[in-house]
Amino acid sequence: MKQTNENMNKRESLIKDLTANIIDSAKDIVKETESQEVTKDIHIEVTNRLNYETNSLLNEVVTKLSPSIVDINIKEQPEGRKFERFGKNFRSQHMLMFVSVIILIITGMPLKFPEFGISKFVIISMLGGLENSTLIHRIGAVGLIIVGVWHLIYIIFSRVGRRDFFLMIPNLQDAKDAIQTIQYYIGKRAKGPKFGRFSFIEKFDYWAVYWGMIIMIGSGAIMWYKELFPKYAYDIGREMHSDEGLLATLAIVVWHFYNVHFNPEVFPMSWIWWHGQLTESEMKHHHPLEYDEIMKKESEEIINKSKSEGEN
Ligand code: HEM
Incomplete structure (x- = not known):
């Protein structure tokens, strides 16, 4: 107060x-x-x-x-009702993914920038040498591959996974929302656009990771089993892995960290990765169109229920 x-x-x-x-x-x-x-x-x-x-x-x-x-x-608003945004399955995928990715970045970046003092510190002092560090990189890689396969199974076989996957597909409205957001930030609009379950920012985050995983796993596997591939395939794979690895690291540190940590609306961190819930006011503020849809559906259900009770 x-x-x-x-x-x-x-x-x-x-x-x-x-x-x-x-x-x-x-x-x-x-x-x-x-x-x-x-x-x-x-x-x-x-x-x-x-x-x-x-x-x-x-x-x-x-x-x-x-x-x-x-x-x-x-x-500072009273919290009221809670809405589940992410279920246990999705949260577990995310946890395994961020643990794996943190391991992969810590053990991968020093190989890309061996001349830096911090790289030598990480590989030699922290991880006990190159052999250990490459072994840990491969353990992280297995974690990421498991997440990739797990997520594919989730979006094919789980009802919620399938629904969310289709909602993640970008559409014309996202382009309009992006333009309106820029207009709002530069003061040309009084209000930003209203979002549904996934905003264009969240969709960008999701597809960047999706695409990044395909590139990193594909090129990493070529390097891992280089004896199975011609030399030029290894060279291309290494170049892709190295550059996309840096891009993925920067996307996480700049884009993703801003959205989930440094953005003043959630600073120091959004805990949704842990409990998966949003309060009613967060729901109204961040996903007003989804909130309206839920309210509409619930009131229709109540009306239908009372109608059928009246008929009986
Ligand atoms: C977010 C995910 C990942 C990041 C940021 C990352 C980053 C890196 C970087 C920067 C390098 C050094 C490349 C260079 O020498 O210029 C590297 C090497 C390597 N990465 Fe990854 N990587 C990731 C995922 C993977 C995956 C999924 C695999 C396996 C499927 C993998 C396997 C390898 C292998 C085999 C090497 C060669 C060095 C070694 O033998 O340890 N990486 N990684």
């Missing part, structure tokens, strides 16, 4: 400052134009300038205050 009051005071004083700035700018422009003949053109110029100032200051307010607004809207 104390935090909320502080945030409100901060907001008020910032808005006062910004408003004073706008008025000052307007006064300056009016002074400049006093000596001149006030023509229609100047009037339009002054109005445009004021519009521009108000717009950019408003953007500044929104940017500076967004973490505190989110604080008030999401974190």
Whole structure:
């Protein structure tokens, strides 16, 4: 509560400052134009300038205050009902995947950048030499292969897995949402788009991993069993593995970590990978279209149930 009051005071004083700035700018422009003949053109110029100032200051307010607004809207609301977003099966896949990928990055990157001091520290001091480090890399690889096969089985044979896979397929609405999000970030729209179960950002995350896994497992297997392949296949495989490995690491550290750790809405971390649940306010805020769908379905079920009870 104390935090909320502080945030409100901060907001008020910032808005006062910004408003004073706008008025000052307007006064300056009016002074400049006093000596001149006030023509229609100047009037339009002054109005445009004021519009521009108000717009950019408003953007500044929104940017500076967004973490505190989110604080008030999401974190401090009573939690109410919980919605299960990810079931146990999917969460277990994700856990095995991140453990494997962390192992693969720690043991793979020093091979790509052997000249760095930290690479020598990781391979020699931490892991006890190259032999151990390549063995651990292969253990991580087996973990990733298991996740890949497990996920394929999940999206083919589980009802929820199949549903989520189809919902993950990008469509025209995602392109529109991406454009509207950019417009919102640069202040051209008052509100961002509303998302359903998966936003275009989450779809991008999913397909980047999907594609990355195919490349990493395929090229890694060629390197692992190089005696079965011609030399040029090994060279191509190594190049792909090395470059895609760096790209995957950067995608995880920059894109994925921002979305699930550093984004002010979830900082220091979204715990959904652990409990799989969203509160009602998180659901309304992040997936309003899915929330509406669930509500509609539930009320239809209630109506149908009471109808059939009335008939009996
Ligand atoms: C996120 C997943 C992975 C990352 C980030 C990763 C990263 C890397 C990197 C950076 C290298 C060094 C390449 C170079 O010398 O330039 C490497 C080597 C290697 N990787 Fe991976 N890798 C991943 C997954 C895999 C998988 C799934 C396999 C096996 C199927 C695999 C097998 C190998 C092998 C055999 C080598 C050659 C060095 C060695 O024998 O240990 N990697 N990896």
